[in-house]
Amino acid sequence: MNGMRQLWRVACYEWFDALRSRRALVVLLLYMAAAVCNMHWSINILHKLENELATMLQLPQSERTGVISTALWKSKPFQRMMREMAENDLVLQDITGKHPVELIYAWFAFFYTPLLVVLVAGNRIAEDIGSGAVRYVIFRTSRASWSLGKWVGQTLMIGVALLLSGVGAYAVAKCRLAGSGTPDLFLNMVQWSGRAWIYSIPYLGLAMGLSHLTRSASKATVTGIIAITVCFVLSVLVRHFSTDTGWGAVLPILGLLIPDGHKMYLWRNAVAPLVTGSVYLVTLGLCYLLAGYAVFRKRDV
Amino acid sequence: MSKMNTAIETQDLVKRYGARRALDGLTLSVPRFAVLGLIGPNGAGKTTWMMSVAGFLHLCSGRVNLLGGGPFDPAVHAGRISILPQDSDLPLEGRPLELLIHYGLLQGLTRQAAAQSAAEMLQEVHLGDRLNAPIRSLSHGMRKRVMIAQCFIGYPEVVLLDEPLSGLDPRELAHMRAFLTRRRGRQTLVISSHNLHDIEVLCDHIAFIEKGRTVRFATLDELVGKANTLIYQVSQEPADYAPLTAALPDASLTFEDSSSSLICRYDPRLTTAEEINRRLLPALLPQCGVTTVTRGASLETEYLKCLPQESP
Numbered sequence: 001m002n003g004m005r006q007l008w009r010v011a012c013y014e015w016f017d018a019l020r021s022r023r024a025l026v027v028l029l030l031y032m033a034a035a036v037c038n039m040h041w042s043i044n045i046l047h048k049l050e051n052e053l054a055t056m057l058q059l060p061q062s063e064r065t066g067v068i069s070t071a072l073w074k075s076k077p078f079q080r081m082m083r084e085m086a087e088n089d090l091v092l093q094d095i096t097g098k099h100p101v102e103l104i105y106a107w108f109a110f111f112y113t114p115l116l117v118v119l120v121a122g123n124r125i126a127e128d129i130g131s132g133a134v135r136y137v138i139f140r141t142s143r144a145s146w147s148l149g150k151w152v153g154q155t156l157m158i159g160v161a162l163l164l165s166g167v168g169a170y171a172v173a174k175c176r177l178a179g180s181g182t183p184d185l186f187l188n189m190v191q192w193s194g195r196a197w198i199y200s201i202p203y204l205g206l207a208m209g210l211s212h213l214t215r216s217a218s219k220a221t222v223t224g225i226i227a228i229t230v231c232f233v234l235s236v237l238v239r240h241f242s243t244d245t246g247w248g249a250v251l252p253i254l255g256l257l258i259p260d261g262h263k264m265y266l267w268r269n270a271v272a273p274l275v276t277g278s279v280y281l282v283t284l285g286l287c288y289l290l291a292g293y294a295v296f297r298k299r300d301v
Numbered sequence: 302m303s304k305m306n307t308a309i310e311t312q313d314l315v316k317r318y319g320a321r322r323a324l325d326g327l328t329l330s331v332p333r334f335a336v337l338g339l340i341g342p343n344g345a346g347k348t349t350w351m352m353s354v355a356g357f358l359h360l361c362s363g364r365v366n367l368l369g370g371g372p373f374d375p376a377v378h379a380g381r382i383s384i385l386p387q388d389s390d391l392p393l394e395g396r397p398l399e400l401l402i403h404y405g406l407l408q409g410l411t412r413q414a415a416a417q418s419a420a421e422m423l424q425e426v427h428l429g430d431r432l433n434a435p436i437r438s439l440s441h442g443m444r445k446r447v448m449i450a451q452c453f454i455g456y457p458e459v460v461l462l463d464e465p466l467s468g469l470d471p472r473e474l475a476h477m478r479a480f481l482t483r484r485r486g487r488q489t490l491v492i493s494s495h496n497l498h499d500i501e502v503l504c505d506h507i508a509f510i511e512k513g514r515t516v517r518f519a520t521l522d523e524l525v526g527k528a529n530t531l532i533y534q535v536s537q538e539p540a541d542y543a544p545l546t547a548a549l550p551d552a553s554l555t556f557e558d559s560s561s562s563l564i565c566r567y568d569p570r571l572t573t574a575e576e577i578n579r580r581l582l583p584a585l586l587p588q589c590g591v592t593t594v595t596r597g598a599s600l601e602t603e604y605l606k607c608l609p610q611e612s613p
Contacts, residue, residue, distance in 0.1 A: 009406055021394050022394075131390040131392075132389025133390055135355075136389065136391065136404065136448075139384055140380070140383075140408040141408075142376070299359075300357060300359060301357050301358075
């Protein structure tokens with residue numbers, strides 16, 4: 001019980017400290033700006049496409065973006081076409097019912113979250129080990145409380161970043177896209193932020209687990225970037241080279257060990273796959289972190 | 302020394318870094334409420350010993366017993382021991398007050414006690430006006446004072462201080478010496494320093510560490526002979542020792558050419574320093590001038606005597 005209390009104290013301080021750390025703040029603001037810009041540019045592209053479509057069909061051009069897209073998105077033939085293009089029917093079934101704005105933001109959040117995680121949190125532990133700041137803490141609490149507390153604190157920090165980026169993207173969509181200002185859409189955007197947050201947890205575990213192995217903050221960041229690249233390459237291999245027999249049969253098992261192997265659960269609407277995916281991803285994050293901690297526990301600081 | 306009276310007991314500690322032995326069977330016991338000074342050249346193992354006691358380093362072999370509770374374990378020792386580690390920065394974005402409160406909470410204090418202790422300690426180190434300034438904005442000396450303050454949060458039983466006074470300005474140095482002196486007899490302090498004057502002023506026990514081993518451990522009084530030695534700084538060596546030995550039949554007199562001092566060793570059970578002075582000075586003054594009389598040798602003299610002689 002005392003260990004949990006200590007862990008929470010470290011986490012709260014870490015969160016607080018990360019929020020006011022200039023570097024983390026800059027990355028957080030950049031991420032939010034990127035989410036907003038991504039939404040803005042995506043709407044621009046959508047507007048261009050709609051105008052071209054209207055010209056081709058000799059229809060009057062709409063002043064506001066989204067009117068045609070929303071109608072198109074909801075049309076049965078378009079949804080059927082999308083389903084045929086995608087490999088995962090269940091996911092597609094779920095996402096074709098969503099507003100395009102949600103999908104634009106969700107794609108952005110899922111794609112860039114690993115990078116955000118590495119840039120914000122990838123060096124936090126190595127930095128404290130390298131500067132010696134950890135020495136002021138680990139005679140007051142256990143190394144385990146410190147490591148896990150840092151991880152939880154950074155998880156909260158990433159949560160704030162994703163929530164803000166979701167709200168920013170919603171604000172842009174509300175101003176620029178017809179029929180996008182509904183409270184439902186706002187809640188859905190927050191929900192997508194939450195899903196991206198769950199997806200960030202294993203990457204946090206990976207980056208911070210690796211951060212235990214070095215005293216150099218820059219080395220930790222570089223290692224983190226290499227690790228997410230390896231994860232990305234592995235996920236591509238798993239997606240394209242999985243077979244039922246031979247070496248290709250090993251790839252799906254390997255896929256379970258990387259966050260991407262469980263990502264699609266988070267794109268589903270039903271509660272069961274969402275919960276399953278969340279549990280998998282959090283456990284995976286914890287396993288990555290504990291692997292790094294196992295080395296840190298035995299090392300000199 | 303009984304176990305009850307021992308704050309830190311370390312036996313045959315060995316710590317290797319590759320082929321080099323930072324600790325080579327170091328054995329050292331620190332009595333409770335002692336102020337122990339660790340003296341030794343760079344790389345002798347003082348810092349390694351402190352870091353091993355605080356649980357920062359994993360020893361290759363040896364035994365540590367801290368406050369009777371075995372080797373360092375945060376579950377047993379959190380809040381009872383603290384350390385000022387060498388070459389360790391505080392978190393740069395932190396503010397002194399909130400950082401110390403955080404540390405206090407981590408070592409088990411209530412929020413109120415932690416806040417009170419943190420504020421008191423920061424006032425004590427003259428940082429009352431910088432409570433909420435970012436650590437990154439503080440000077441080297443101010444940071445050092447925050448580091449010292451964090452050691453004394455919640456009144457721990459054992460405080461390990463590695464070079465606590467380096468980097469302080471003369472005013473703060475004097476203040477910090479007085480502050481540490483006031484802790485004598487209330488907490489067990491271990492101070493590592495290259496400044497022998499500081500050690501002499503602050504400590505009541507001394508350990509000489511050399512090549513990862515304890516070369517000598519004694520009380521300061523024993524070491525410098527405060528209780529049985531008088532040193533007379535004289536203008537020249539006395540020409541005739543006969544009147545001197547006649548005045549002090551129970552004491553021995555030796556002249557040290559290098560420091561031009563006459564060293565008088567006596568048995569404190571038979572006589573006192575005042576009695577020695579009363580009898581020796583009338584015989585000595587006609588032969589040479591006496592500039593100072595001190596009790597015992599300086600720590601520096603004793604330490605230098607202990608060092609292995611370098612070949613020319």
